[in-house]
Amino acid sequence: xxxxxxxxxxxxxxxxxxxxxxxxxxxxxxxxxxxxxxxxxxxxxxxxxxxxxxxxxxxxxxxxxxxxxxxxxxxxxxxxxxxxxxxxxxxxxxxxxxxxxxxxxxxxxxxxxxxxxxxxxxxxxxxxxxxxxxxxxxxxxxxxxxxxxxxxxxxxxxxxxxxxxxxxxxxxxxxxxxxxxxxxxxxxxxxxxxxxxxxxxxxxxxxxxxxxxxxxxxxxxxxxxxxxxxxxxx
Amino acid sequence: xxxxxxxxxxxxxxxxxxxxxxxxxxxxxxxxxxxxxxxxxxxxxxxxxxxxxxxxxxxxxxxxxxxxxxxxxxxxxxxxxxxxxxxxxxxxxxxxxxxxxxxxxxxxxxxxxxxxxxxxxxxxxxxxxxxxxxxxxxxxxxxxxxxxxxxxxxxxxxxxxxxxxxxxxxxxxxxxxxxxxxxxxxxxxxxxxxxxxxxxxxxxxxxxxxxxxxxxxxxxxxxxxxx
Numbered sequence: 001x002x003x004x005x006x007x008x009x010x011x012x013x014x015x016x017x018x019x020x021x022x023x024x025x026x027x028x029x030x031x032x033x034x035x036x037x038x039x040x041x042x043x044x045x046x047x048x049x050x051x052x053x054x055x056x057x058x059x060x061x062x063x064x065x066x067x068x069x070x071x072x073x074x075x076x077x078x079x080x081x082x083x084x085x086x087x088x089x090x091x092x093x094x095x096x097x098x099x100x101x102x103x104x105x106x107x108x109x110x111x112x113x114x115x116x117x118x119x120x121x122x123x124x125x126x127x128x129x130x131x132x133x134x135x136x137x138x139x140x141x142x143x144x145x146x147x148x149x150x151x152x153x154x155x156x157x158x159x160x161x162x163x164x165x166x167x168x169x170x171x172x173x174x175x176x177x178x179x180x181x182x183x184x185x186x187x188x189x190x191x192x193x194x195x196x197x198x199x200x201x202x203x204x205x206x207x208x209x210x211x212x213x214x215x216x217x218x219x220x221x222x223x224x225x226x227x228x229x230x231x232x233x234x
Numbered sequence: 235x236x237x238x239x240x241x242x243x244x245x246x247x248x249x250x251x252x253x254x255x256x257x258x259x260x261x262x263x264x265x266x267x268x269x270x271x272x273x274x275x276x277x278x279x280x281x282x283x284x285x286x287x288x289x290x291x292x293x294x295x296x297x298x299x300x301x302x303x304x305x306x307x308x309x310x311x312x313x314x315x316x317x318x319x320x321x322x323x324x325x326x327x328x329x330x331x332x333x334x335x336x337x338x339x340x341x342x343x344x345x346x347x348x349x350x351x352x353x354x355x356x357x358x359x360x361x362x363x364x365x366x367x368x369x370x371x372x373x374x375x376x377x378x379x380x381x382x383x384x385x386x387x388x389x390x391x392x393x394x395x396x397x398x399x400x401x402x403x404x405x406x407x408x409x410x411x412x413x414x415x416x417x418x419x420x421x422x423x424x425x426x427x428x429x430x431x432x433x434x435x436x437x438x439x440x441x442x443x444x445x446x447x448x449x450x451x452x453x454x455x456x457x458x459x460x461x
Contacts, residue, residue, distance in 0.1 A: 018439075019438055020438075021283070021284055021438060021441070022284055023284065024283040024284045025280070025281060084339060086361075087335050087338055087339050087361050087364055088335040088336065088339060091331055092331075095327075095328060127284040127362050129365075130362060131284075131362055134358035134362070135358055138357060177454075178454070178459045179449075179452075179453035179459070180446075180449075180450045180453075181459055182460025183280050183446075183449050184446050184449040187443070187446030188446035190442045191440075191441075191442030194437075194442060195434070198439060
C-alpha cells in the first residue's frame with residue numbers, strides 16, 4: 001500500500017512540472033493543442049515506465065559500489081564504484097530505450113506509432129526522464145517502487161500538460177497584454193496551477209487503519225474535485 | 235591556402251595579416267551581446283527552463299549553477315566545433331550528448347570534491363544540465379557549422395544570457411521569500427527587521443510567476459510579440 005501512497009504523491013504532490021520544473025521545454029512548446037499534448041504525454045508515461053526500472057537495474061547491478069564485483073566475481077573489481085558514469089550511462093539507456101520503443105511500436109501498432117511517432121525522438125532529451133531516474137537513485141527506491149514512481153510521475157506530467165493545453169486553447173479568447181502573450185502568460189498560468197496543487201501537499205494515505213483510510217480517501221476525492229473545479233473555472 | 239601560394243610574400247606584400255579577423259571584431263561581439271537581450275535563450279527562445287527554475291530559490295546555488303552551465307556550454311561548443319567535420323550526421327545527437335555528459339560529469343565531480351554543501355543543494359539538477367535544451371540547441375544550431383573561436387564566443391553569450399535571467403529570478407525569490415541575499419539578511423541590515431517573508435516565493439509557484447513577470451518586462455522592452 002506504500003506503493004499507492006507513493007503513486008499518489010508523485011502524481012499530485014511532487015508533480016514533475018509543478019514541484020520540480022522537469023520537462024518544462026516540451027511542456028511549454030507542445031501545449032498549444034490538447035490532442036498533441038495528450039500524444040506527447042502518453043509517450044512520456046510510456047518511456048518513463050520503461051526507463052526508470054531499467055536504470056534501476058543498471059544502477060543496482062553495475063554502477064553501485066561492489067555491484068560489478070558481485071556480478072562477475074573478478075577480484076579486480078572489488079570495492080570499485082562506477083557511479084561517476086551514472087549520467088552518461090543513464091542518458092545512453094534513455095536514448096536507446098526511446099529508439100527501441102519507437103521500433104517496437106512501429107512494428108506492432110502502426111496506429112499508435114502514427115500518433116506518437118514524432119514525439120518519441122523528442123523525449124530522449126526531455127529532462128523529466130533523466131530527472132526521474134536521478135531522483136530514483138537519490139531516494140533509494142526498490143525495483144517495485146521505481147516502477148510505480150516512473151509510471152505515476154509520467155501520469156502527473158501528462159495531467160499537467162493536458163490541463164495547460166486545455167487552458168491555452170481557451171486563451172485565444174482572452175485579451176492578454178502584448179509582452180505577456182505566449183511564454184509569459186503560460187508561466188503565470190503554470191504558477192497558478194501549481195498553487196492549486198500545493199493545496200494537496202499534506203496528504204498521506206495511511207492504510208494501517210482501514211476506517212481512517214476511507215476518510216482520507218474521501219477528503220482526497222473532494223480536494224481533487226475542488227481542484228478540477230477551480231481549473232475548469234479558469 | 236591556394237591564395238597564399240599564388241601570392242608569394244614580398245617586401246611590398248606582407249603576409250596575409252589583414253585577412254584574419256580581430257579576436258573580438260564587431261561580428262563576433264554580436265555573438266556575445268545578442269543572446270543577452272535581443273535573443274535571450276530563456277525569455278525569447280524558450281529553452282533551458284527546466285533547470286532555470288529549480289535551483290533559483292537562493293542566490294548561492296543559482297550562481298554555481300550559472301557558472302556550471304557557462305562552463306559546459308563553452309567547452310561543449312568548442313569540442314563539437316573542433317570535431318564538426320568528423321562527426322557523421324546520422325549519429326550527431328548521441329555524439330553531442332556524450333560530449334555534454336562528459337563535461338557535466340567533470341562539473342559534478344569537482345562540485346562534490348570542493349563544494350559539497352552546494353552540490354547537496356543542487357542535488358540532481360547538476361545532472362540535468364545534460365538535458366538542458368540550451369546546450370543541445372547551441373551545439374546543433376551553431377557549433378556544428380562554425381569555427382572553434384566563434385563557437386566559444388557564441389557559447390559564452392548564450393551562457394551569460396541564461397545566467398542573468400536565473401540570477402534575476404533568484405534575486406527576487408530570495409529577497410522576498412527569505413529576506414536575504416546570498417544568505418545576508420538584507421531587511422535587518424537596513425533596519426526593517428519585521429519585514430514579513432512571502433512563503434509562496436520559496437515554493438515553485440513563486441519561480442513561475444517571477445519568471446513570467448521578468449519575461450513580460452523584457453519582451454515589452456524589446457517589443458517582441460508572440461502569436
